Amino acid sequence: MNRSDTAPPQPQLSAHGIVLDYPQGLRRKPARVLHGVDIDIAEGETLGLVGESGSGKSSLANIVLGFRPPTEGHIRFRGRDITGAGRRERRALSSEIQAVFQDPYSSLNPTRRVGTSIAEPLLLQSSSLSRRDIAAHVRDMLVRVGLPPDAADRYPAHFSGGQRQRIAIARALIINPSLVICDEPVSALDLSVQAQILNLLAELQESMGLSYLFIAHDLAVVRFLSHRMAVMHEGRIVETGPAERVYSAPSAPYTRQLLAAVPDPDPDRAPSQRLTVAQDSR
Secondary structure (H helix, E strand, C coil): CCCCCCCCCCEEEEEEEEEEEECCCCCCCCEEEEEEEEEEEECCCEEEEECCCCCCHHHHHHHHCCCCCCCEEEEEECCEECCCCCHHHHHHHCCCEEEECCCCCCCCCCCCCHHHHHHHHHHHHCCCCCHHHHHHHHHHHHHHCCCCHHHHHCCHHHCCHHHHHHHHHHHHHCCCCCEEEEECCCCCCCHHHHHHHHHHHHHHHHHHCCEEEEEECCHHHHHHHCCEEEEEECCEEEEEEEHHHHHHCCCCHHHHHHHHCCCCCCCCCCHHHCCHHHHHCC
């Protein structure tokens, strides 16, 4: 799947000069985990951020989401500096920026019905909706992510990992954000289920006009969904470019190492035939 030629040009989110230091005690120098990182995401675009575990991908995501301030640098959303946004401003921003995380088993409260968990962001953003309206929104969103409306009345334990990730996606999208941070959203799932979730994310992007920061360690997975790709190694961006170009003709040695590590269930098949599970199920 080649999405590289369809990305719109205008930036929605910009992160420039992002530095992050972790303190290591009073007598030790802080550990620098991000070294002047720059990324831009356009409206309606997917930027794939790829790198091995510990490369700094999730640290950058946490800064974008406001969970941790950067040591240096600035985050801008639609031209507005949100680097030091306070709690009230961050709550307002949550209607525009949402996240889907890796573990579908820990992301949902096991004691709450699914409908209650999905409705929570909606309740935080709007007090004017009736209970009937909220229930209708929840059921509509469940259908959009490929689950039956009555899933709202069940508990997370009744669902598989892939179904729980669909629920997590529904919860993130219930308030119609424009940007979703997807932090390893398929890495805990089986290959066939990964394909289904990737296809769902692509379909939702098209129908809802979403932008994604899509984070993963698997270059092939990132290639499938992304317009552009940024490769991170030891807290630095070492290569950026159209996803298909980075995947097919990487220029950085580290990117070539990542590409060599991409699993292939049938090494005798030509590269163009790989990942057909994801492509054929779209």
